Amino acid sequence: MKNRSLTRRSIRSRLGDRSQNRRIALVAGILAVLTAVAGTAAYLTGRADSSPTAATPSPSPSAASTPPPGRSSVPTPPSTHDPVVFAKAAADVLWSYDTRTTSHQAELDGLKRWMSTEHEYADWGSVNAQMPEAKLWSRMRSNAQHATAKVAEGHMPQAFKSAMAEDPGAITEAYVYAVTVTGKQTIAWRGGGAGAESRSITLGVQCRPKTECTLTGVAPQVAP
Structure with missing residues (x-):
């Protein structure tokens, strides 16, 4: 009887360990998605796929030789401890741009100010992937x-x-929260423009206690 009791306790203990491991794996998996550590090749709708190349003809030599001002049109991050408030502001930034006044490098520099400085959680590549290439x-x-x-x-x-x-x-x-944001993006260009298109994005937002929120990355898929 004693051996049987020990065996039952051992089984219950193993089952408890497995349940705990499943919980840990689930949470770790979500955090990994948030920071897009696994890769960002399938990045979701944003700057890169929302800029219609068909409406963007090749530049003339004179236009290409005159760079825009070096200032960035990217606003500074909001001072907030609310991950949803921060994520909505970040989505607005990722879906907005103005090539008339901002160089490609200045735009990148502006976005970097939104990123977490904790390199083990920050995935700059997933954010950079939202931008068109130079x-x-x-x-x-x-x-x-x-x-x-x-x-x-x-x-x-x-x-x-x-x-x-x-x-x-x-x-x-890590204090990294998943936040999904929805909205619309309107694109315009010289002599024309497109109607507003729906956009959705899932962001990783780090909000440690008593620390203002920062961006950790863009998830490769939108989480409902």
């Missing part, structure tokens, strides 16, 4: 292309909230 930016500039955004709402995805409910303490390591 050559495309030059073509867009020759056509005075610019875009504005209108953010509709932001929320924490259900999968993220469920994981946090399973293990509330898991967030305390």
